[in-house]
Amino acid sequence: MKKSWMIALGLAPLIAGCSVFETNVVPPSPALTGINAQNAAWHSQIKRVQDGEAQFEPLEDARDAVAAAEAQRDVDNYGSDELAGARSALEEAEQGWQSLANKRRPDNAKLAEVAEQAHRAQRLAEIARYTAIREINLETLIAVNDKLKAREPEQSAGSAAAGAVRPISAADRELIGQKVVPDQFGDVSFETGTARIKAESQATVRQLAELLKAHPTVGVAIFGHTDNVGPSSESIDRFVAANPGLEEQAPTREDKVRAFNLALSAARARTVAQQLVENGIPARRIGARGFGDTRPVASNDTAEGRRANRRIEAVIVPGPDSPEARRARSGS
Structure with a gap:
């Protein structure tokens, strides 16, 4: 394979979403609609389970999304960078939540940081998972298309x-x-x-x-x-x-x-x-x-x-x- 092919194909995951082409298909973070309203929304998502342990719904959603991405076939081939980012963001969210979980009224700014990292982890995990699904399907679709062209x-x-x-x-x-x-x-x-x-x-x-x-x-x-x-x-x-x-x-x-x-x-x-x-x-x-x-x-x-x-x-x-x-x- 020519060197130029190796460079181009090797960089495909890196350059696929490059903003130089002025296109953006990644969903944005949740928009703030007012500081007080947003703070109230974050606090409303703190749930107390039977043993008294607190759970933060955005963090639970992020954990589920990362677990689903990790279980997706071929995600390491097609979504490894996004999955790594999701794991990193989830780890930061987990660490931030540990310092807040047992507080009766967690600090608003710190809670918002945990929520933001949790949402980021969820988005990246979903991107990793669906990228792998899409690429697996496309390999089959391309083969079908090539076969049809030959006929x-x-x-x-x-x-x-x-x-x-x-x-x-x-x-x-x-x-x-x-x-x-x-x-x-x-x-x-x-x-x-x-x-x-x-x-x-x-x-x-x-x-x-x-x-x-x-x-x-x-x-x-x-x-x-x-x-x-x-x-x-x-x-x-x-x-x-x-x-x-x-x-x-x-x-x-x-x-x-x-x-x-x-x-x-x-x-x-x-x-x-x-x-x-x-x-x-x-x-x-x-x-x-x-x-x-x-x-x-x-x-x-x-x-x-x-x-x-x-x-x-x-x-x-x-x-x-x-x-x-x-x-x-x-x-x-």
Whole structure:
């Protein structure tokens, strides 16, 4: 494997959520609605159990979330950084709570700190767990998609997927394997160098959402792709500054461009996924992954070819509750 591939793929967990692309799909911390109201809310979540020991509900929720993440298969491969952060935040919350648990009226500021760390632990644990679930499913979905593409010369588009997968609904079965974006609904375009969807592409996302609502037994895999052209030197510098681990590997400019394109494609795929969620599609039915410039469909030597390579693909796949997806998760 080329060094540039190693750098780009090795940094994928680090750069996937880079803010340089102006996208944010991580839920924020609970917003304060007034100091007195918030303090009262924290105190109301302190419960006394039968033996007199005090329990703090945000801390209990964080413990449950971390335990669930630790039990998730392959979380160490796909969500290790988030899980480590969750454990660290939980440890801080535990330590802070130990000094408050036996006090009749805990200090408001310290209680708020414990709550904040507990919420942070919970969020990071949930991100770790669902990242692992998504990535496990995507490995299967990508394999299915590649298999369907290999069969395309032999079968028509309407029947290519008929023998590949069998989701619950007979009507939905016809959709499996279809690349509805861009083939049916058109392209999804972004502002240059960002993960902001252009206004004219919003209709495409809404059409995809309506399709998914009408066919509840299927899911969708969102794949982001770029051409091999790099951004401006200024954008590269901002990107490297936002990802110090990249510079430590002494990359060439080609390596930086490939890493940038990989991160940009992932950010764009996640933006589409987030907008589907905002249009009412459950997140568990959506997978998102970026491939950078590694899967061109045309030559990058021409403007037309590069335009074709800058794309979002949305492929209809078995839904998470279908027998196929369940078998994939269980490994059978």
